[in-house]
Amino acid sequence: MTEFIHEPVLLEEALSALQPAAGLLYVDGTVGGGGHAEAILSASGPDGRLVGFDRDDWALAAAARRLKQFGDRLELYREPFAGLAKRLGKASCDGVLLDLGVSSPQLDEAERGFSFQVEGPLDMRMDRRQPVSAAQLVNELEAGELATIFWELGGERRSRRIARAIVEQRDMQRIETTTQLADTVERACPRRGARTHPATGVFQALRMAVNDELGQVQAGLDAAWSVLKLGGRLAVITFHSGEDRLVKQFSRRLAKPYTVRGEVDVPELREPREPLARELSRKAIKPSDAEVGRNPRSRSAQMRAMEKL
Numbered sequence: 001m002t003e004f005i006h007e008p009v010l011l012e013e014a015l016s017a018l019q020p021a022a023g024l025l026y027v028d029g030t031v032g033g034g035g036h037a038e039a040i041l042s043a044s045g046p047d048g049r050l051v052g053f054d055r056d057d058w059a060l061a062a063a064a065r066r067l068k069q070f071g072d073r074l075e076l077y078r079e080p081f082a083g084l085a086k087r088l089g090k091a092s093c094d095g096v097l098l099d100l101g102v103s104s105p106q107l108d109e110a111e112r113g114f115s116f117q118v119e120g121p122l123d124m125r126m127d128r129r130q131p132v133s134a135a136q137l138v139n140e141l142e143a144g145e146l147a148t149i150f151w152e153l154g155g156e157r158r159s160r161r162i163a164r165a166i167v168e169q170r171d172m173q174r175i176e177t178t179t180q181l182a183d184t185v186e187r188a189c190p191r192r193g194a195r196t197h198p199a200t201g202v203f204q205a206l207r208m209a210v211n212d213e214l215g216q217v218q219a220g221l222d223a224a225w226s227v228l229k230l231g232g233r234l235a236v237i238t239f240h241s242g243e244d245r246l247v248k249q250f251s252r253r254l255a256k257p258y259t260v261r262g263e264v265d266v267p268e269l270r271e272p273r274e275p276l277a278r279e280l281s282r283k284a285i286k287p288s289d290a291e292v293g294r295n296p297r298s299r300s301a302q303m304r305a306m307e308k309l
C-alpha cells in the first residue's frame with residue numbers, strides 16, 4: 001500500500017465556517033487522512049474534542065497515526081456517518097463537517113478499484129466488509145438497471161449504449177478489472193479527442209451506487225442536524241451535483257420562515273414558523289484559483305455551511 005497523503009480541500013473555508021474553539025465538541029463524519037480533523041483539533045486547543053468517522057479502515061488507520069498527538073481529545077469510529085447520532089447525544093455538538101466522496105490515496109490505490117487509470121479489481125467498496133462490490137453490479141444487474149445508475153449518478157448521456165456493451169462483453173467473459181470495464185466503455189463510446197475519458201461518469205456512478213452515497217448524504221444530514229446544539233454549525237463539502245442538490249435543498253428548507261403543507265411550495269399552503277437554520281452564504285463556496293492550481297482535484301468541490309437556530 002502507498003502512503004496515505006490527502007490534501008484537505010477548502011480547509012480555510014471550512015475552518016471559517018466551523019470556527020473551532022477551545023472546550024467545544026466537533027464531529028468529522030469523513031475523517032479520511034485527518035487533514036481537516038487536525039486543523040479543527042489544533043484550532044480548538046487545548047481541550048476541544050473531535051469524534052471522527054470513516055467507513056474505510058485504511059483511511060482510519062492513517063488518521064489515527066496523524067492525530068496521535070491529540071490523545072484522548074480524539075475518538076475514531078469505523079462506521080458510516082449516517083449512523084453518527086448513535087455515538088453522540090442529541091444537541092451535544094458544536095460543529096459537524098462532512099467532506100464527501102473518496103480521497104486521493106483511495107483513488108490512486110489500484111487494489112481499491114476506484115480508478116480507470118490504474119488496473120485493479122473492480123471493487124470500489126469504501127468499507128471492505130460490505131458484501132457488494134462494483135464487479136457484482138457490473139456483472140449481475142440487468143442492462144436497464146445499469147443504464148439507470150449511469151444516467152442518474154454519472155450524468156452519462158450514452159447510458160443505454162454503454163449498458164448494452166457491458167452486457168455483450170460479460171456474456172463472453174465476466175468483467176473483473178477496472179481496465180476491462182474502461183476498455184468496454186471506450187469501445188462503445190470512442191474518445192474522439194475528448195479531454196475526459198469516456199468511462200469517467202460510469203466509474204463515478206458505480207462508486208456512488210456501491211457505497212449508497214446519496215442515501216448516506218440524506219441520512220447523514222439529518223443525523224448531523226440532530227446532534228448539533230443551537231448555534232452549532234454544519235459544513236458539507238461535495239464533489240457531485242446530485243450531492244450538492246441534496247445539501248442545498250436541506251439548508252433551504254430549514255432556512256425558510258415557514259413549512260409547506262403538501263408537495264408544492266405555493267403561498268396558500270405555507271404555515272409560518274421561525275427559520276431553523278441560517279445559511280452562512282447563499283451560494284456554494286468554491287475553491288480559489290490558487291487552490292485549484294495547487295490541487296487540481298479540488299476543482300469540482302463546493303461547500304455549503306449553515307448554523308442551527
Ligand SMILES: C[S@@+](CC[C@H](N)C(=O)[O-])C[C@H]1O[C@@H](n2cnc3c(N)ncnc32)[C@H](O)[C@@H]1O
Nearest residue numbers: 008030032033034035036054055056080081216
Ligand atoms: C474526501 S475524503 C475526506 C478527507 C479528509 N477531510 C481529510 O482532510 O483527509 C472522504 C472520506 O470519507 C470517507 N467516507 C465517504 N463516505 C462515507 C460515509 N458515508 N461514512 C463514513 N465515511 C465515509 C471515505 O472513505 C474517505 O476517507
